[in-house]
Amino acid sequence: MQLTNRSKIVSNKKMTLVEKIYLPAVLSGMSITVKHLFKKPATIDYPKKTREMAVIFRGQHVLKRDENGAERCTACGLCAVACPAEAITMTAAERKPGEEKLYREEKYAAVYEINMLRCIFCGLCEEACPKEAIFLTDKTVPSTFERDEFLYGKSILTEPLNSTVDVSKRQTKDTLEFKKDPHFAHNILFDPTKPSKKSTKH
Amino acid sequence: MLAFIIYKFILVLIVFLISLGIAAYSTYGERKIAAFLQDRMGPSKAGPYGLLQPIADGVKMFMKEEIIPDVSNKWLFILGPCIAMFTACMTGVVIPWGRPLIIGGETYALQITDINIGILYVFGVVSMGVYGIMIGGWASNNKYSLLGAIRASAQMISYEVAMGMSIIALVMTTGTISLSEIAAQQDHGMWNVIKQPLGFLIFITCAFAECNRAPFDLPECETELVGGYHTEYSSMKLGFYLFAEYINMFISSAVISTLYFGGYNMPFINELGLANNVLSILGVVFLFAKIIFFIFFFMWIRWTLPRFRYDQLMDLGWKKLIPLSIFNILLTGAIMIAKDLL
Numbered sequence A: 001m002q003l004t005n006r007s008k009i010v011s012n013k014k015m016t017l018v019e020k021i022y023l024p025a026v027l028s029g030m031s032i033t034v035k036h037l038f039k040k041p042a043t044i045d046y047p048k049k050t051r052e053m054a055v056i057f058r059g060q061h062v063l064k065r066d067e068n069g070a071e072r073c074t075a076c077g078l079c080a081v082a083c084p085a086e087a088i089t090m091t092a093a094e095r096k097p098g099e100e101k102l103y104r105e106e107k108y109a110a111v112y113e114i115n116m117l118r119c120i121f122c123g124l125c126e127e128a129c130p131k132e133a134i135f136l137t138d139k140t141v142p143s144t145f146e147r148d149e150f151l152y153g154k155s156i157l158t159e160p161l162n163s164t165v166d167v168s169k170r171q172t173k174d175t176l177e178f179k180k181d182p183h184f185a186h187n188i189l190f191d192p193t194k195p196s197k198k199s200t201k202h
Numbered sequence B: 001m002l003a004f005i006i007y008k009f010i011l012v013l014i015v016f017l018i019s020l021g022i023a024a025y026s027t028y029g030e031r032k033i034a035a036f037l038q039d040r041m042g043p044s045k046a047g048p049y050g051l052l053q054p055i056a057d058g059v060k061m062f063m064k065e066e067i068i069p070d071v072s073n074k075w076l077f078i079l080g081p082c083i084a085m086f087t088a089c090m091t092g093v094v095i096p097w098g099r100p101l102i103i104g105g106e107t108y109a110l111q112i113t114d115i116n117i118g119i120l121y122v123f124g125v126v127s128m129g130v131y132g133i134m135i136g137g138w139a140s141n142n143k144y145s146l147l148g149a150i151r152a153s154a155q156m157i158s159y160e161v162a163m164g165m166s167i168i169a170l171v172m173t174t175g176t177i178s179l180s181e182i183a184a185q186q187d188h189g190m191w192n193v194i195k196q197p198l199g200f201l202i203f204i205t206c207a208f209a210e211c212n213r214a215p216f217d218l219p220e221c222e223t224e225l226v227g228g229y230h231t232e233y234s235s236m237k238l239g240f241y242l243f244a245e246y247i248n249m250f251i252s253s254a255v256i257s258t259l260y261f262g263g264y265n266m267p268f269i270n271e272l273g274l275a276n277n278v279l280s281i282l283g284v285v286f287l288f289a290k291i292i293f294f295i296f297f298f299m300w301i302r303w304t305l306p307r308f309r310y311d312q313l314m315d316l317g318w319k320k321l322i323p324l325s326i327f328n329i330l331l332t333g334a335i336m337i338a339k340d341l342l
Ligand code: SF4
Pocket: A079, A082, A083, A084, A085, A086, A087, A088, A114, A118, A119, A120, A121, A122, A123, A124, A125, A126
């Protein structure tokens, strides 16, 4: 039975005299290889040079802080809902008085984990986030030997306090525009540019 | 007499060092050419353009742990690579590197020893090389090694026949088996490759097989035999085997250049009327240029052709090359008689 029509009948035909001499085939092969001698190498001198990444390359995530150093994420869970690979889990907690410097919103993610083995780097979490809190960067996720080391928590994901991670390439005008689009219900509920006054219903 | 001995000693030393140097840099060249032919960059980390790579490799080989398997025959196990290396280095003595230098009325031949049976000597030494592989492979007491060694010896013995026959045709046209005379004849006349194109093709094919180079590298084909005869070898003993292969390649290139491509001759150089000593220095340069081209040719072939299957290899050797070389002998004889009659 034939499932596809792609199978080929192998021909075991006898070689012709020209083929038996091998030389024409050898010479044509050599002319092909010698042409490659003068081609530019396809590889690069890796550790010294690195390939340029596309500006929209989607690599390891970062949880952004705002200009005062407070975490932007409000643990709304929209990223987790949007994630097709179900890679994101989080536990929400309420901000205590005096923690305003640490957390921008009244509710924050006490635990925020992305399983990098599940993540497919689609960027939908970034698209879903109403608080401009999560972004994908051009950093590649390093490999390790243990599976549990790929469970990235806040300690890895959160932007370091003393240095900002530049996401301006991904946070273009169009994406900001998109986030204000009233077609999407959550865009009305959240205004990413302003901290919310009181906790919103969702 | 003493001067003669010192002169020969220096010459031996130079040829030995050059063989080693060229072999070392062939390993680098091999990797670079492989890389270029495959659109890669090749070794580039050790020194500028990776030029110190052979030294790094050598140091690595020396530092590696030396393992002699318990079940092996220790003496033969050590003897194997020694023979391989020794025979590889020995062939270089009969090759005329240039025309004789004349200094102060004395002639200094740029050839270590001008024995009048040069070609036979080369054959004798080369066929001894198979013992290095055979003994090493057998003494390892490993099935892969043994199979590799058997393949190597079968291959080398089969191809030696065709190689010898292609040389017979050459000897018929030159009328001598001394390498220096063959080189001198070509210096004054045509290169032998024009007289013996078929013989040259047979010879170079057999040279590939004798050196165990691709596409005839069955004795050490990784897909079937792990490492072939040197599976059990490590450290510098493995280095010796690998190194011997490159020296063999260098020597075969030198023999091919001398036998078929005019040795130290370059067309029209004799008409320029240069001084003898300048000519001989230039001759050495030309010879080395030819040798380097043939080494490149060996590598070029290696990175172009896939490996033959074992039965195809034997088929090619016994059923094609040997009849072809016999035909070549007959053809040469017929042409010689025809020339005499006309
Ligand atoms: S990039 Fe895609 S798969 Fe990865 S966490 Fe975000 S939404 Fe999930």
